[in-house]
Amino acid sequence: MPETSPSPYESLETSFGYLHTLFALRQMLHFDFAAHMPPGAMQAHLKAIAVLNGHIYTGATDDKLALLFTRARGQILADAWQQENLRQMKRLYDHHAAVPRDLYRQHIEIKMLHRTRYAEARKSGDWQEALPYLRHVLDLYREIGALKAKRLGLPTPYSALIAGYADGLTEEDIDALFARLVPELQTLRDQALARQNPDEPEHPTYATPERAAMLRASRNILSRIGFDFERGELFVSRSGPMATGVWEDTRVLIRCPETNPDLEDVLTDTLYQGASALYVQGVPERWKDQPAGQVQDVLLVNAVSLLFETIIGRSLAFFHFVARPDHGGEPAESIYRRRNRVRPSATRNGADEIHKIFHDLVRFRIERDLFSGALALEDVPERWDAECEALTGVRPSSASEGPIQNPDWFSGRYGFIGTSPVSQILAARLFAAILSDRPGLMEEIARGEFSAIGAWLKDKLFRHARSRSWQELGVLGPGKGMLDATAFLAHVRRRYCEGIY
Secondary structure (H helix, E strand, O other): OOOOOOOHHHHHHHHHHHHHHHHHHHHHHHHHHHHOOOHHHHHHHHHHHHHHHHHHHHHHOOHHHHHHHHHHOOOOOOOHHHHHHHHHHHHHHHHHHOOOHHHHHHHHHHHHHHHHHHHHHHHHOOHHHHHHHHHHHHHHHHHHHHHHHHHHOOOOHHHHHHHOOOOOOOHHHHHHHHHHHHHHHHHHHHHHHHHOOOOOOOOOOOOOOOHHHHHHHHHHHHHHHOOOOOOEEEEEOOOOOEEEEEOOEEEEEEOOOOOOOOHHHHHHHHHHHHHHHHHHHHOOHHHOOOHHHOOOOHHHHHHHHHHHHHHHOOOHHHHHHHHHHHOOOOOHHHHHHHHOOOOOOOOOOOOOHHHHHHHHHHHHHHHHHHHHOOOOHHHHHHHHHHHHHHHHOOOOOOOOOOOOOOOHHHHOOOOOHHHHHHHHHHHHHHHHHHHHHOOOHHHHHHOOOOHHHHHHHHHHOHHHOOOOOHHHOHHHOOHHHHHOOHHHHHHHHHHHHHOOO
């Protein structure tokens, strides 16, 4: 019998399976950059990434894909996964095809070179000196945002960039969330500050364990949450922490330098990055090389990471577990109070869970107004300092503590920051759902029994991958009602104002 030609949908699966392989190669190059690359290899490494990104763009915007999508819409796809995979393939295609090759090239150049530009700006602390580069980045992403908004049918260029991190979320949604959330958080913040004992130690009182013991603790926690070391591994990063890889090969990178390693950095990175890697490992094998089989948007991946790192990993129950082997005798209650101390700070990295949201609001409002034209780049430091002081009570002492504190504007990561508080809200909703199903959860955590949490997440979340949108995942609540912050506010009240978990 003659061979049957593949259907349009089958041809698309083949094309996007090839793209998945290219994405996997890019992930491994990013891993090598963070973990193994010798200093002298920088230029060769960046060139390799640039060449690979060129192939990704060519594959994702191939003219034949448009014809295949047209023909595939006429097919009857009985399988719900295939239907959603077709939608996800089209989404990926549209995000790439909206951007002309020259703009895509500039976008990649910024992603590759921003570290150097950011380091220079941090060192000088001079906003005026950084302005020409920042203006180039902003102008580029305004143009990219406008093109994507037109193609995707979104209301504004800024909403189009937000969609890259949280499909279906708009700047209006985030504005409304902040309007509801911030006044209540300010009240809770004031209650927490009034409740704290100012004489409590702010720094660890335990003897620092050996580095090898820290790495053993990291592996132990990864194993306990369900990380599969047959398909993944733990590494020490030469730069920042990250999780990268694909279903068959997942890498967790943490901070644990040879000199002066910090146990609490190790635990934080292990939980945050380990949770992200656990999500990658938990998607269904059948769909692992297709768009519908990938993890959800950054919004939800971060929510899972915050569930482990912030809600579970800073609970009194967790410190009862780690205090015995790892904290040299410091009481769990002491670690809990220290790690959950409310500290108004000029920088987001130095902020507690409550103040992080205030910092996010400052940056979100400034980004929104930069894209609408209501704010000029030259006026950002003054606006930043005033809003930061109004919300946190602390005025940045320099641009390095203000708008240059974070590299995102140097890399073009516009649109992400507004999704961060949404991730915190979703993390609290996940925790509430798990606790409802497992009333003895806190006792399990105190014993170091985390595998049931990983299994719950795999069943309720990971196994669905992108076969449905994050708004349609029943475990989070219906539609945009999941942006209800009730569970998050209850978490903040218990932890910071009542101190009961």
